[in-house]
Amino acid sequence: MAVKTKTGEHSARDVFLKYGIYFILLFIVIVLAVTSPSFRTVTNLTNVLLQVTTYGCLGIGMTFVILTGGIDVSVGGIMVCAGSVYVILSQAGMAEGLNIFMIFIVALIFGVVNGYAVAYIGMPPFLVTLATQCIGRGMSLVFTGGASYRDLGATFEFLGKTKLLGISIQIWVMLLLFAVGYFLLHKTVYGRKLTAVGGNLNAARVSGINDRLITCSAYIVMSLLCAVAAYLTMARLGSYYSAMGDGIEFMVIAAVVIGGTSMSGGSGTIIGTLAGTILIGIINNALNLFHVGAEWQDVAKGAIIFLAVLFDAIKNKAKTSD
Amino acid sequence: MKKKVMKAMGILVMAAMLGTSLAACSSSDGESQEKTAENGEEQSAGEESGGSKKLAVMMHSVADDFIYCCGKRAEEYGKEQGYDVTFYDADNEADTQASQVDDVIASGFDAIVLAPVDADAMSDSVMKINDAGIPVTLLDRTVTEGAYVALNQANNVECGYEGAKQIVEQAEKQGIAVEDLKVLELQGMLSSTSGRERSEGFQQGAEELGFTIVSSLPTDWESEKAYNATLDALQADPDINAIFCASDGVMADSVINALDQLQLLKNTGEEGHIVIVTVDGTPGVIQYIKDGQIDAACSQPAYAMAEGAVDYLTKALDGEEEADACIDNSLNPTTITADNADDDTLWGNNVES
Amino acid sequence: MGGENRNVLLKMEGIDKRFPGVHALKSVDFSLEPGEVCAILGENGAGKSTLMNVLGGIYSPTAGKITIDGEEVVFHNAKDAEKKGIAFIHQELSLFPQMDIASNIYISNLPHSRGRILSKKLRQDTREILKRVKLEHRKPDEIVGDLKIGEQQLIEIGRTLIRGIKVLILDEPTSSLTNAEIEILFEIVRELKRQGTAVIFITHHMDEIYEICDTLMIMRDGKRIMKCGVGDISRTEVVNQMLGHTAEEQYCHPERKYGQEVLAVKGLCRGSRLQNIHFSVRSGEMLGLYGLLGSGRTEVLRSIFGLDKYDSGEIIYMGAPVKIRKPKDAISLKMALVTEDRHKEGLILEESVRFNMTLANLKAIARGIMVDRQKEKILSKSGISALRIKTPSANQQVKYLSGGNQQKVVLSKWLNTDPRLILLDEPTRGIDIGAKQEIYSIIERLLQKGVAVIMVSSEIPELLGVCDKVVVLKNGQQVCELTNDKDLHAAALLEAAMGGE
Incomplete structure (x- = not known):
């Protein structure tokens, strides 16, 4: 079949599919700003950013993973497991710096296992990461017995309480990570290879790209961001608790997909993920600002995920009909 | 010893989740337990020092410090009473707990202390326990069907109601009149019995005592959601001057950190202090009360509940109490304020950190 | 011929089919008598598959009518055709590999009573079918995925036997079969023939045509060229008719200067897919690889480039033996692969x-x-x-x-x-004439610069126009290597690939 020659012009549909998230985000922001005086304040903006730091960090890594055509549902398990290792080491009186290092090491181990299983053994990513999620959660219970811990240490205090230019340092960390993620994905050779592997695995392989290593690396990036997310969450809440990150993977995936990353891999941007993350943050924020009860909050969240998947499906359909 | 049990439990949970070695794991577990049971038979049943009667302590979620302490106390007290105790955690999943109950029945336990995940969802499991002829006492939550020796429950409605009373009382100390109170209610998981009842009790109290709840937000017993809800609620209604937390184990740190973030954290007595009353009375909250950041907590009588539960089982095994007596004990909460925060009988002061 | 007054089972008259931009069938007539076994021949794109898809109800014709047993029929989908007794066995099997033989055969027609499957009857009926397709040694409850490919194909045929079939269409049925399996297939065909079922073969294998078929029809460019008894035409004539007059049309290329040997393949084997392939190509030289679908031509390129593993054989590149495990190795040796x-x-x-x-x-x-x-x-x-x-x-x-x-x-x-060796797999497929010429001239420029080129193509004129020599493959075996001088004709290539004398 010959491919139709379209010379350059983008249809309105293409534009909507590509930039739809920004329109929606803008629309919702305007509606909320008009209807809710408490929404349109600087404090609320920083509140929203603070609330999405965990989603945001995870979203960056999830973008990498989903770009390769995979999925990682183990993020909550990695977070809680890494956090639990931190607290037991702290309890045992080890130095804080070393313990924080261990957060990253534990997460890295999970990332390597996920990546190796998916890329080199060829196990299905959803099931691999579901298994490692359970392992992570189970291990955290083994380590802590499910108890909560507070007084985590000086750097947690620092991250949790320090402000820079009136904005919590956690937000700066998240924005910095987005910048790094943007640079990695869109400006480096590595990002090229990642996009190529996700866009067309066979073509990438024929072109001499080590597709397995690239796929594996996405899961490792993801796991390291889980470590950061765990660190920030514990700092923000001032405590470790065993339900940390429970069910977070679905909101993160929703944020990434709403941000325009295709579940089938290949196309996606870090900026889109930031927008998707903020959109979800704003919706959660608005639900609280408008005193929406528990039942309707769940309905709303279900609707968000549904819309995200719907959006992706429409996009894929548009792609295949080209 | 405790740590070992916890470890074994953790590994069990892990294996179950992995879905690979569940059968192997629980069967080998069962074997070792059967062995102890055989040994037990040689000794006379029901004796106080009888040694090896097998007791299962099955908690709905150890993530909650209170239920953890409850379970730990039941475990400890059970051992003191000479039981061979195994500890289970259902991680707030009804399915998990149901299969744990099946395992416990299959492994031939003699008695069960059960803190059900949910009243409706666990009814079938309790009836299975009844069919197996194992005496069971319920902790913390009831079931809608099935027989039990006794139910030792903190009166959750009362906890909420007492919370409302404390809000008013502590606000007065702060110089806030009832009619000026603007309260944020942080609810638990409304699909859980205790979450629902505490909210009911609190709202009933608010109505009777005549103060305004400006916002009731869900947290699903999750710290992060409590943190976000606190930020948002104070954004929407900056004049909130009191907060009620349906459970302090998962919410207290979040609320304090969120207030700190908003630079609204003041000690009791200071101008602009936001009155905080919580339910549960965890060690952390007792510390906050001592530090003057939280005003009061409605603490559940965890020790009485746990010990009572084990005692009822002993009685049932000795034939002093019917296995289907269904005695309902609703224990009223103990209020903790700065005045009695050092009391040694509070469970929160008996938790190892 | 002269079958006008004999009884006709199937008659297709003036079948015309247009796709956007392509006139695939141009008023084709085709008829079959009961018990006739007919081969349909033609180059790729001659319209064989389109015609069969029309008969199988997969495409609706733009014009023309189909009659079966004197009754005019209109097929809206494959199901309609099935109801009228047309059975179409595609190259890709449509079995359920995880299910057992009985369920596969009776999937759309399970014997049941009040929703319950009558498994005894099912097994009995299945045994009958298995007997008819010469698979008596298989049990109805064996899993289809565990059978050999050839046996699966027989199961697929067996599946059509449960309903009365009048016409059986077999699309390249023998490409994955062993000789013994082909023999069984032919026996089944002969039995169907005795029962009055007509069979249509789409095949490229001359030997098979002469062994099993009564008649053959040749198509070219969407037109019916001729239909006659197999005894009435020689193999060479068949090939000439398939190619038509356009076959001798030549592309011209300037003089090329050959340099040192760039690549030599010696005794390349990969299971049954490739057996003892050997050729070499020099710098500035263009080697063509010709073969019919499934002959192993693409596999040769993939093995060289490290995309597929090979079992034995040697690859010598720039005078030294090399081991290429993955495309990256090939690229660092300055090879390039333009995939199909x-x-x-x-x-x-x-x-x-x-x-x-x-x-x-x-x-x-x-x-x-x-x-x-x-x-x-x-x-x-x-x-x-x-x-x-x-x-x-x-x-x-x-x-x-x-x-x-x-x-x-x-x-x-x-x-x-900056490659020294370029492997091209069907580089001009699906692109228009102008672009084709441009691509040839790009390749020519590379050749003049001293790059070595290996090109797989199924278009004979293209190979004759641009290659210096052509290696012909058939069923994974190298048939011959022909130098492209003035004496090399299209017919020679096609005959070699189809297995003529």
């Missing part, structure tokens, strides 16, 4: 022209770990102008380019790696 399917293996359609162009040689646009946009821009611009790629800009997504321009992007990607 540019959508599946050549391009990342969602990405831009520049993205695709630089993919095989990312080092060229790297500065440290970063992509140097400036270098990328220069490289892609020069690629676009050198190959005259029609695109509004280097940022255009390649999915919006025409097939010919997409192929040029793939070529450009490989030219950026």
